[in-house]
Structure formats: structure tokens, C-alpha cells
Amino acid sequence: MSVTAPQGFRAAGVVAGLKSSGERDVAVVINDGPSRAAAAVFTSNRVQAAPVKWSRQVVSGGRVRAVVLNSGGANACTGPLGFQDTHATAEKLAAALDDSAGEIVVCSTGLIGERLPMDKLLPAVDAAVAEADRAGGVHAADAIRTTDTVVKIAFRRQDSAQPGGQPPQKTTYTLGGMAKGAGMLAPALATMLVVITTDADLDAAELDKAxxxxxxxxxDRLDADGCMSTNDTVLLMASGASGVKPDYKDFTRALTEVCADLARQLQRDAEGASKYVTIEVVGAASETDAVTVGKSVARNNLLKCALAGSDPNWGRVLSAVGTTDAVFDPDRLNVAMNGVWVCRAGAPGDDRSKVDLKGKDVTITVDLSAGPHSAIILTTDLTEAYVHENSAYST
Amino acid sequence: MSVTAPQGFRAAGVVAGLKSSGERDVAVVINDGPSRAAAAVFTSNRVQAAPVKWSRQVVSGGRVRAVVLNSGGANACTGPLGFQDTHATAEKLAAALDDSAGEIVVCSTGLIGERLPMDKLLPAVDAAVAEADRAGGVHAADAIRTTDTVVKIAFRRQDSAQPGGQPPQKTTYTLGGMAKGAGMLAPALATMLVVITTDADLDAAELDKAxxxxxxxxxDRLDADGCMSTNDTVLLMASGASGVKPDYKDFTRALTEVCADLARQLQRDAEGASKYVTIEVVGAASETDAVTVGKSVARNNLLKCALAGSDPNWGRVLSAVGTTDAVFDPDRLNVAMNGVWVCRAGAPGDDRSKVDLKGKDVTITVDLSAGPHSAIILTTDLTEAYVHENSAYST
Known part of the structure; x- marks a missing residue:
């Protein structure tokens, strides 16, 4: 399971002492090849943590030997000294693997604006390499948790269809993944660290596109609290150890399923959430319009509070739709909550008392009556527990 | 005080029974002239309540005889029948004043998506006209409250400088105002109804510009919860009864002070707020940049939760700044919380433990180091009380 499910990877999660709780806080995931092809996407926040700046350069080369991840500190807004800390961490892991720091990705998560205790972090890198093995995926996933209450891992075994006329040969490859992220969840990307591994054999350009x-x-369609992090990283590493060169479309489909699985796990563990809310936008003139409307609804604090109270206050959905520049006529908007069309043609539809929001899963459907496109955005409600949890994070 | 402070106006607030609490819920403000010049600004939400659609047409004529306002129902998303209700309300007030409905503004506030009980509303319009007098301003301000805990009124007496060489003459004019708004507060406009009156003599074009x-x-620089209403209206009515034709700049300055006074009152009564937060953005390349950055910070739920807990988590300020397209270099950002520069040049500055956030007033200063422009945005913290209050508004 997790990132060590595919062949060619070993991992570990160890206790460095960065977290005051004494839990695991440093992880490594090592690609033993034969391929080292890799791709990554990073936060679009213009304020970027030192490890993001470092790793962006590394991944631009298309090859990654290993990644070291720490919780207990984001190493963001830490200036040139923070960047030196990231560099030193990469050098430490490179030395332990007798390899080049230029192929080492670094990820950090935790409080912004504090230096990392390097005297604790660097020895832990050595310890993690010493422990790393084919069973270490779950410990690695555990080590990257911050306020996450559960470990988030995914796994998929895929039979690759071969182009016709070939003799029978190995066609099975595997994807594995781990993720962390519970607060500061907003698109492009949701605040999170994700590492996905595969033993399929694809080059860096194919991995990047997929x-x-x-x-x-x-x-990018998960938005728990509208807040965008400085540290978001999704790293994809391919060892090629299965010997399978999958069809690009087939691989992309499998990868999308792994990402969707992890995104759903992030949604279900979002800080303080008591409802898991799916915003379906249909009838949009474009997919962009559908996403814009979905995110506007997902970010409406008043609606999210109403959902926390199981209150079908659909006017708040319309007021959120109305703030966007999507194509729609206000008098042709339809809204359903858990399947009850409470708003038809911009006016009251079925009685709101028919809506049952008591369960944990809520679906809000917005029909823009403007075209054939659609999108789904995942979000959560806004609870007193969210406020409480985030009112004293740094102190 | 309030809207009846200037000469030429009478007002009342009465109980129609729209609110289940039995409190005042219908108000009228009547301009007895001699002038009827008026101007208004409305919500920029594309989903607009029936009274907004109606009143926009009325105000385009530049003359307003009277306004009728109700709490207990927004009359938004109510379709053609809701628009007929607004029209009937205007006709009722026009008949009582023996005047034209084409000069009657209508404002509504409350739950979206429900028809108003016209059998209660229409008789109350007559009752309000019968009661309206020069002392009715505070009752009118009381009648427009929804979740507002206090009446919000403002008053300013202004001595107008006369151009030189004129014989002495009347130079004093007065402005009065009332406002409601406690939730769904976001710019363009903050969710609210505001009526401002003056006995100065200006034409509709001057009033509109001012x-x-x-x-x-x-x-437009008040943002309590990032949510934009379907009903926002700020109406300015001039009776000309003082006989003073003020200098445009002088009048605009006085009007801006009245608006700032009411905006500050809205901030201090925002739902569930325990902190009154001033976001100062300085060193911006343009005023637009300063406003964009200020609003991004003001809308960051994680920061707002931290403030509720008196936690100086300044990294959340930087992560909010980083989501904007304003001109800045992340390595030149400075941030102060209550005067302590916790972030200098994008890195840790003075120790966060020096920041005292225990008081009710918090000032966050963001220095973009990119130019000479600045702006101030008012907001509040995000508390468990806000969530609680908004979790069961419609039920």
C-alpha cells in the first residue's frame, strides 16, 4: 500500500523531534529505478516556501532520486537562511544515497515563519534512509501528518491494454500515493503534500502531462476553506521497475483515480468538518464557468455555516452564484439540495422543509441553464470546531 | 439625529408583524422638499432582489419622494410575483402621499427566497405614513434591523464655506443617516441598507457623484465575511430645505464622514465578531493593489480564526497576500501586527511573542514595498459565535 506499493520504491517515517507530540515527523521516499523520471505541480501562491523554490528547480530536470518530507514546520517566509536549510537537507539525503542533491525533492509543512531545527532534522534524514524499506509506505504517510487525524494513502493496480499484434508480455503496473492536508485547503493547489509513485515506465514529459x-x-477542485498554502506540492515519481510502458490515456485515467481518491480523503478529514459537501454545477456555458460558480458557492461562509446547522438556506447559494462573471440569467437559475429543487427559474421551487440535510453527505446542484458543461467541487461545512482548531495554531 | 436631523424629512418605524419577534419591521423616510434630488448605489451581485430592480429604475430619474423599508424578508429570488409585491408596496406608499409610485424607493432585508406577507406589509405602510414625523428617525432605524444588535445612526452639521465677496447668508446644512447590516457583509456593497438625508441643495448628478x-x-472597504448580498442599497436624498448650495468638495467630504461613521458602526456590530480588525496596506504600486491585498487578507478564514484566538499567526497574512496579482516581491514584504513588525523582508522580524492581540481592536499593516499608495480595509475576526448565529438563520 501507499508509496511503496509499486516496485522500485522504499520509504520510511521517523521521529526527529520537530513535533512536540513526539510523533513521526520526517519521511523519505526513495526511487531505486531503473528509471528516475518525475513530474510535480506546486502551489500557485506567489509567497512560496523555501522547499517549493528548491524542488521546482529539481523537478525541472525531469529526474528525481528521492524526496524528503517533514511536518512540524513549513520553512516558509524564512528568507535566505531558510533556503539554505532546504539545500542542506537535500545535500544530507543525497550524501546518504551517494547521489546528487540536484535530484532530491524537499517538502515541508507546518507553521509559517519559523526556521526548522536543523540539529534535529539532519540526523533524522540519515535515520530515515537507514530504515527505508519496501514496507515503509504507511510510516512515511504517518510522518507527514500535521492536523490530519488519519493517514491518507491510495493504491491502484492497472492492467495496461497493449497495442494489437504483440506477443503476450507483462502488462500490469501499479500506482501508490500518500497525502497530507487538513486545513488551508484551496485550489491551485489544495494545501497539501502528495507523493505518488508508479512502477510504470514513462518519461518525464508524459508524467508531467498526465x-x-x-x-x-x-x-484543484477541492476547496475546504478558500485558503491557499505556501507549500503545496504534488510529486509523481516513476521507477519503470514493472517494465510496462502503458498507454498514456490509460495511465492518466489510473492516475486521476488515485488523485481523486486522495482528494476525497483530504475532504473527509478537513479540519472541523461535519459535512462533506459536493457542489455540482451543470448547464454551464463552459467548464471554466462551472468551476468558477462551484468555487464561489464552496467559499461562501454563510452557506457553509447554514450547512453545519443542516439549514437549507438556498438563498445563500444564489447570492454566491451572483458574485461570479459566469454566463447565466438570474431568472433561469435552478438549485437543488440533496435532490430537492428548492429554487426553480430563480424563484422558490419545492418547499425547503422537504430538504433533509441531517446526514454527513450533502449535494448541492446548481443548474445555470446556459449550456452543456459541468464540474464538481468538493468542500466542507464551516463549524465552530474549525474556528476553535484554527484559533490557536501557532501558540 | 438619524435621517430626520436634516430639515424637510419625516420618518417612522412601525410593527407590521413580518418579524416573529414582534419588533418594528417597516420604516418610511419621506422627503417633503422643496427638492427631491436623489442618488443611490446598489449591490453589484448579479442576483438582485425585486426591490433593488425596482429602485434602480426609480433612482435613474434622479428624484425620490420617499423610501419604504422592511426587515423580516429580503424579497429576493421570488420571481415575477415578488416584483409585483415590490410594485404594490410602492403604489401603497405613493397613494398615502398622494404622489407617484415612480418616485418611491423600496428596500427589503431578511431571508432570501420567501414571498413577503403583503396582508401585513401594506397596512403597515399606511400606519407608518400616519406616524411619520420629525422625531421618527430612530424608530425608522430600529425597524430595519435584522440580526443587528444596535440601531446605527449618524449625524453631521456642516458649515459650508461660501465663495468670497458674497454678503453673509445661511451657510449651515445637515446630513443624517441610518444603516442596517450585520452579516453577509462584503464590498460592492457590504450587505446593508443605508439611507442618508440632507437639507443641502444639490442636483441629482452632484449627489450621484458625491x-x-x-x-x-x-x-466598499468593509468586508466582514466576504459574502455579498442581493439587496444592498445606499440611498441619498436631498430636500434642499436649508437653502444652502454647498461646495461639491465640501459636501463630499461631509458625506464621506457620515458613510465612514456608519461603516464603522456596521463593523462593530458584525455577527459574532469579537475583534475589530483594521487592515492597512501601504507601499502599494496603486490604490487598486492596496485594496486587492487588503480584501484578500480580510477574507482569509484561517487568519480570522487566529485573530479570534489572539494568535499572531502572521504567516497566514503572507499566504493571503501571495494569492493576489498585486505588484510586490515576496522577499520585500513587511508585516506588522499591532505595531510589532513580525515579518521583515519576507522573513521573521521581531518575535511574535511581543504582539499583544488581547484587546478588541487589531491593526494589521502590510507593507508591499512597491510604491506610494495605500488603503484601509475594515473587517472582523471569525468566531464560533459567527458560525453558531449563521447555522440556523432560516429555520
Whole structure:
């Protein structure tokens, strides 16, 4: 399971002492090849953590030997000294693997604006390499948790269709993944660290294209609290150890399923969430319009509070739709909550008392009556527990 | 005080029974002239309540005889029948004043998506006209409250400088105002109803220009929860009863002060707020950049939760700044919380433990180091009380 499910990878999660809780806080995932092809997407926040700046350069080369990840500190807004810390961490892992720091990705998560305790972090890198093995995926996933209450891992075994006329040969490859992220979840990307591994054999350009395609319809459509992180990273590493060169479309489909699985796990563990809310936007003039409307609804604090109270206050959906520049006529908007069309043609439809929001899963459907396009955005409600959890994070 | 402070106006607030609490819920403000010049600004939400659609047409004529306002129902998303209700309300007030419905503004506030009980509303319009007098301003301000805990009124007496060489003459004029708004507060406009009256003598074009100038730097810079209403209206009515034709700049300055006063009152009564937060953005390349950055910070739920807990988590300020397209270099950003520069040049500055956020007033200063422009945005923290209050509004 997790990132060590595919052949060619080993991993570990160890205790460095960065977290005051004494839990695992440093992870490594090592690609033993034969391929080292890799791709990644990073936060679109213009304030970027040191590890993001470093890793962006590394991944631009298309080859990654290993990634080291830490919780207990984001190493963001830490200036030139923070960047030196990231560099030193990469050098440490490179030395332990007798390899080049130029192929080492670094990810950090935790509080912004504090230096990392390097005296604790660097020895832990050595310890993690010493422990790393084919069973270490779950420990690695555990080590990257911050306020995550559960470990988030995914796994998929795929039979690749071969082009016709070939003799029978190996056609099975595997994807594995781990993720962290519970607060500061907003698109492009949701705040999170994700590592996905595969033993399929694809080059860096194919991996990059597949990863951008997959994240655009999964992590980029998760919006728990509208807040965008400085550290978001989704890294995809391919060892090629299965010997299978899958069809690009087939691989992208499998990768998208792994990303969707992890995104759903992030949604279900979002800080303080008591409802898992799916915003379906249909009848849009374009997919962009559908996403814009879905995100506007997903970010409406008043609606999210109403959902926390199981209150079918659909006017708040319309007021959120109305703030967008999507194509629609206000008098042709339809809205359903859990299948009850409470708003038809911009006016009251079925009685709101028919809506049952008591369950944990809520679906809001917005029909823009403007075209054939659609999109789904995942979000959560806004609860007193969310406020409480985030009112004293740094102190 | 309130809207009846200037000469030429009478007002009342009465109980129609729209609110289940039995409190005042219908108000009228009547301009007895001699002038009827008026201007208004409305929500920029594309989903607009029936009274907004109606009143926009009325105000385009530049003359307003009276306004009728109700709480207990927004009359938004109510379709053609809701528009007929607004029309009937205007006709009722026009008949009581023996005047034309084409000069009657209508404002509504409350739950979206429900028809108003016209059998209760229409008789109350007559009752309000019968009661309206020069002392009715505070009752009118009381009648427009929804979740507002206090009445919000403002008053300013202004001595107008006369151009030189004139014989002494009347130079004093008065402005009065009332406002409601406690939730769904976001710019363009903050969710609210505001009526401002004056006995100065200006034409509709001057009033319009002055009102747009004043609201752009006051109500448009208040953002309590990022949610934009379907019903926002700021109406300015001039009776000309003082006989004073003030200098345009002088009048705009006085009007801006009245708007700023009411905006500050809205901030201090925002739903569930425990902190009154001023976001100062300085060093911006343009005023637009300063406003964009200020609003992004003001809408960051994670920061707002931290403020509720008196936690100086300044990394959340930077992560919000980083989501904007304003001109800045991340390595030149400076941030102060209550005067302590916790972030200098994008890296840790003074120790966060020096920041005292225990008081109710918090000032966050963001220095973009990119130019000479600045702006101030008013917001509040995000508390468990906000969530609680908004979790069961419609039920």
C-alpha cells in the first residue's frame, strides 16, 4: 500500500523531534529505478516556501532520486537562511544515497515563519534512509501528518491494454500515493503534500502531462476553506521497475483515480468538518464557468455555516452564484439540495422543509441553464470546531 | 439625529408583524422638499432582489419622494410575483402621499427566497405614513434591523464655506443617516441598507457623484465575511430645505464622514465578531493593489480564526497576500501586527511573542514595498459565535 506499493520504491517515517507530540515527523521516499523520471505541480501562491523554490528547480530536470518530507514546520517566509536549510537537507539525503542533491525533492509543512531545527532534522534524514524499506509506505504517510487525524494513502493496480499484434508480455503496473492536508485547503493547489509513485515506465514529459491533467480535475477542485498554502506540492515519481510502458490515456485515467481518491480523503478529514459537501454545477456555458460558480458557492461562509446547522438556506447559494462573471440569467437559475429543487427559474421551487440535510453527505446542484458543461467541487461545512482548531495554531 | 436631523424629512418605524419577534419591521423616510434630488448605489451581485430592480429604475430619474423599508424578508429570488409585491408596496406608499409610485424607493432585508406577507406589509405602510414625523428617525432605524444588535445612526452639521465677496447668508446644512447590516457583509456593497438625508441643495448628478466617491472609500472597504448580498442599497436624498448650495468638495467630504461613521458602526456590530480588525496596506504600486491585498487578507478564514484566538499567526497574512496579482516581491514584504513588525523582508522580524492581540481592536499593516499608495480595509475576526448565529438563520 501507499508509496511503496509499486516496485522500485522504499520509504520510511521517523521521529526527529520537530513535533512536540513526539510523533513521526520526517519521511523519505526513495526511487531505486531503473528509471528516475518525475513530474510535480506546486502551489500557485506567489509567497512560496523555501522547499517549493528548491524542488521546482529539481523537478525541472525531469529526474528525481528521492524526496524528503517533514511536518512540524513549513520553512516558509524564512528568507535566505531558510533556503539554505532546504539545500542542506537535500545535500544530507543525497550524501546518504551517494547521489546528487540536484535530484532530491524537499517538502515541508507546518507553521509559517519559523526556521526548522536543523540539529534535529539532519540526523533524522540519515535515520530515515537507514530504515527505508519496501514496507515503509504507511510510516512515511504517518510522518507527514500535521492536523490530519488519519493517514491518507491510495493504491491502484492497472492492467495496461497493449497495442494489437504483440506477443503476450507483462502488462500490469501499479500506482501508490500518500497525502497530507487538513486545513488551508484551496485550489491551485489544495494545501497539501502528495507523493505518488508508479512502477510504470514513462518519461518525464508524459508524467508531467498526465499529472497536470489529473490534478486539474481532482486536487484543484477541492476547496475546504478558500485558503491557499505556501507549500503545496504534488510529486509523481516513476521507477519503470514493472517494465510496462502503458498507454498514456490509460495511465492518466489510473492516475486521476488515485488523485481523486486522495482528494476525497483530504475532504473527509478537513479540519472541523461535519459535512462533506459536493457542489455540482451543470448547464454551464463552459467548464471554466462551472468551476468558477462551484468555487464561489464552496467559499461562501454563510452557506457553509447554514450547512453545519443542516439549514437549507438556498438563498445563500444564489447570492454566491451572483458574485461570479459566469454566463447565466438570474431568472433561469435552478438549485437543488440533496435532490430537492428548492429554487426553480430563480424563484422558490419545492418547499425547503422537504430538504433533509441531517446526514454527513450533502449535494448541492446548481443548474445555470446556459449550456452543456459541468464540474464538481468538493468542500466542507464551516463549524465552530474549525474556528476553535484554527484559533490557536501557532501558540 | 438619524435621517430626520436634516430639515424637510419625516420618518417612522412601525410593527407590521413580518418579524416573529414582534419588533418594528417597516420604516418610511419621506422627503417633503422643496427638492427631491436623489442618488443611490446598489449591490453589484448579479442576483438582485425585486426591490433593488425596482429602485434602480426609480433612482435613474434622479428624484425620490420617499423610501419604504422592511426587515423580516429580503424579497429576493421570488420571481415575477415578488416584483409585483415590490410594485404594490410602492403604489401603497405613493397613494398615502398622494404622489407617484415612480418616485418611491423600496428596500427589503431578511431571508432570501420567501414571498413577503403583503396582508401585513401594506397596512403597515399606511400606519407608518400616519406616524411619520420629525422625531421618527430612530424608530425608522430600529425597524430595519435584522440580526443587528444596535440601531446605527449618524449625524453631521456642516458649515459650508461660501465663495468670497458674497454678503453673509445661511451657510449651515445637515446630513443624517441610518444603516442596517450585520452579516453577509462584503464590498460592492457590504450587505446593508443605508439611507442618508440632507437639507443641502444639490442636483441629482452632484449627489450621484458625491455618493459614489464616498461609498468607494467607506462601505466598499468593509468586508466582514466576504459574502455579498442581493439587496444592498445606499440611498441619498436631498430636500434642499436649508437653502444652502454647498461646495461639491465640501459636501463630499461631509458625506464621506457620515458613510465612514456608519461603516464603522456596521463593523462593530458584525455577527459574532469579537475583534475589530483594521487592515492597512501601504507601499502599494496603486490604490487598486492596496485594496486587492487588503480584501484578500480580510477574507482569509484561517487568519480570522487566529485573530479570534489572539494568535499572531502572521504567516497566514503572507499566504493571503501571495494569492493576489498585486505588484510586490515576496522577499520585500513587511508585516506588522499591532505595531510589532513580525515579518521583515519576507522573513521573521521581531518575535511574535511581543504582539499583544488581547484587546478588541487589531491593526494589521502590510507593507508591499512597491510604491506610494495605500488603503484601509475594515473587517472582523471569525468566531464560533459567527458560525453558531449563521447555522440556523432560516429555520
Amino acid at each position: 499529472l497536470r491533467s489529473a490534478t486539474a480535475v481532482t486536487f | 455618493l459614489r466617491s464616498a461609498t468607494a472609500v467607506t462601505f
